[in-house]
Amino acid sequence: MIDNTWTERTAGARLECEVNGRPVSLDVAPSARLLTVLREELGLTGTKRSCEIGRCGACMVMVDGKPINSCLTMAYQVSGSRITTIEGLASEAELHPVQQCFLEEGGYQCGYCTPGMIVSVTAMLEHNPNPTMEEIEEAMSGNLCRCTGYGGILRSIARAIETGGQSNDCR
């Protein structure tokens, strides 16, 4: 049976954080994961649910600039943090340069891993604008893609590095 006393006890825990530049204030259960809050409470479904054990990276978001698996993060852990999801990368006017490079190089097929992939690449390049292949492998080994064989993804990353990840023109 559902333990009503437990339900009541856990209600009212307040999460205050910033998501994609906007302040968020929500009542969340202590057992709520960040992934669930993003998808179910905030409607940010660009962050995907796949393995839910931190292996595939489909749910990757940036917390204070660091890539993390939102399926392994409790909502309360991001209290006071700045969270960026895939929806927070592009500006009103244009795509984030990493997004633009993925778009033009075809760094996606079904697209389900793509948000997490782009978040990981963005976080990597912000931290290290000129990664070696070994560093790319290290940074991206937590993001699984089943469609591309990573060829298009590697070309997108190479292009993003080439263009400094800053320019909005990947051509």
Place this chain on the structure above:
Amino acid sequence: MLNRMSAGSRWRTRPDGRGKVTGELAYLTDMAADGELIGLVLRSVHPFARIKRIDTAAAKAVPGVRAVLTHADVPGLNRFGIVVRDQPVLCEDVVRYIGDAVAAVAAETEAAAREALRLIEVDYEVYETIASPEAALKPDCRKLHPDGNVLKRIRYGKGDARSAFDRCVCIAEETYRTSRQMHTYMETEGGLFVPGPDGRLTVFSPTQHGRKDREQLADILGIPEERIRVLSSPIGGSFGGKDELNVQPYGALLACRTGRPVRIHNSRTESVRAGIKRHPMTIRMKTGIDAKGRILAHQVSVLADTGAYATLGGEVLTNALENSLGCYVYENIEIEGVSAFTNNGVSGEFRGFGANQAVFALEGQMDRLAELSGIDPWQLRRINLRQMNDPGAYGQMIVPTDGARQVWEAAGASPLKREEAERPGAGAPAAPWLKIGYGSAVAMMGTGLGKGIPDPGGCRLSLAPDGKLEVAFSYEEFGQGLLASLELMLIERFGLFEGDFRMVIGDTDRVPESGSSTAARTTTMMWLALGRLMPEFKARLAEAASRMTGRRAEALSLGRGGILDEGGALVVPYAALAAAEQANGRTIECVTSASFPESPNGDFANRFLFVQAGTTVKVEVNELTGRVRLLDQYHAVAGGPVANPQGYLGQIEGASGMALGFALTEDAAMKDGRYLFHNLDSYLIPTIVDQSKSMTVEAIEDVPEGDPYGPRGIGEIGSVTLAPAIAQAIWNATGVRIARLPVDPAELQKRPYYLQEAVPTR
């Protein structure tokens, strides 16, 4: 070499790209509805058991639970299956695998639904698990289905293979085994099921063939098909894994019962447990050659583990056998195959469709015969390679193709093959326990469903009320780039302009029957159907413009934005034409119900239109760990004109990645009918680390003169040649013959080199 530079302006941004890189594209498992319930399925805890009793009373009493359904609640046919309807929607008397569904629950919250699942009482009488096809075929084995434990048995022969072995100078005999590979689409199964006020049910759920889902769901619900609308794209990966129904019956039943929208989204663990896999196969081959290397006799015996239900197991076996003959010619053939029911999950459709297993074995035979005869393995293939006008494997007439020779020559001339020839020196290993090896393989694979199987490819072209030229197919976009290929085809081949047309797929209310997006068939079908229909459609538009303007229809043509005159000036915009037609109560719509081309002869669902691949790889084997790394790969693919360069490259790269897992790491291992893993922590698909090395794709576009079939589907061929090429490369590096996939590192581990030197072997 196929890449962005060589593709030039044909390298285009995919129409579905922007939504994918921004995260704005809503997948069907991202959808939610006001007032929705959460649906869950109770699955069997035993691989094989009789159901003695199901009690749902306690589950129904859980607050928030709105429905608990069992077999007694299925109003229509309590069975599904694309070809054979043999899988229970909700089991009534027997469960046959640990994913078999026994009950379905809908509740206000997931917690309530989980609590209800926990409280459903099922009493089972446990039967002994049938854990292998060998066990299933024993005469005293319990029957899984009324007709026994054989789903399909095929035999084919030509000449007299048995006596021909007497004339052979070399004979290779081997038993090959391949694993149960998991599709591992990143989006697990799920969807949203919405009952409408008009009594219609709208299904938002990924599938490779929305119209087939609608047909099956109508039978299950006991309602006419017209009362169901299936929206089925976009899809977060499928690879054959979502062609068969998965959660749709439960969502549909729960939504109809409760009158509320129902959302289901499988956890990965649930997906592993319930989802179909690639058929594990045991393939025995005996092949003999004469002194010149020509194959005189080839014997094949395939035993496939099809699991608990049929789905497409019979068809996979058929294709495996066709591919056990590959692109070679034989004097004498004797092949047989059996697909047996077991309690090992359900095996079904998966990219390559049985060819992956068969080509691994066949190419292994060529390697072993080369070693026995002293003939170079690549030359041995050439000696036996089919010629342009040779018949297909079963002697059936096929579309003439020189692809086998083309890919053999291209791969043979590849830089990697040259590097192999120039050894030693190139790529010297960094340590004594690292061994470098090269390997190559060729394959030829059919597209389309095969002789005798309904293979519709309908298309509808119409002028929509808003003035868009609408192009509708019942195909689905699961990432393969169908929309991108169609868009490029409409622009380049059929002269439409971007912005003037709208592509409609994945909605049963709006598309004609074009069959399933499977068997590498859609590109060819779109090409053929549009080729047939477009002249008529353009003529109809010109006639309508003629009626409107009084000009001669022959002088009018389609251009950017509307109908043009002979001088190229815009005469009528499409929107105005649509408005005029509507005002006069007319519509412009052209429909064709073409079928995929099939061979005029043959009895084994044999194929007619083929593609080929030749692959060369370079690997590094670590003899301390037994691990194999793929260092470089070259793929020549003969698939006719490239419909869409970015998609073509991506398909070969992606298929190769999947084949890498098949060769080296992926095994959905089971013991006594239970999976030994539950998630992606122990089922290992390749990561970026495994595939960050060089890869070259060469597209061979030449087809024989007068060939009318256009671009061939290349979605599957890239997945069949890599494993045998890696197996040859491992032998080349270490002298170890691989007969079982995935490669077991223990087979490649050697005593450390320093111990080899210091300690005498006893």
